[in-house]
Amino acid sequence: MAVPAGNLVFAQSGGGGGWGEPLQRDPAHVLNDVVNDLVSIEKARGDYGVVIDAARLEVDCAATDAFRAQKRKAAKTEGVTA
Secondary structure, eight states: OOOOTTOOOOOOOSSSOOSSOGGGSOHHHHHHHHHTTSSOHHHHHHHHOOOEETTTTEEOHHHHHHHHHHHHHHHHHTTOOO
16 A cells, blocks of 8 residues: 555554564563463563563573573574574
């Protein structure tokens, strides 16, 4: 669809969109999405590499760093950018 100059386009996504490398997303932002029921704890780990303590609803920073490093190494081995 052509949009004439000077007009504003607004696009909204219900999820699965976004910009940038998921493994570089700020873990605090991922936790916020979990708390607000936008992302599950499982998806936080699988998609963003963020490990969240379900009982305390806190990011496990050491586990997140280790898991992200593991995911990056696996992606590099498979020839995938991560």
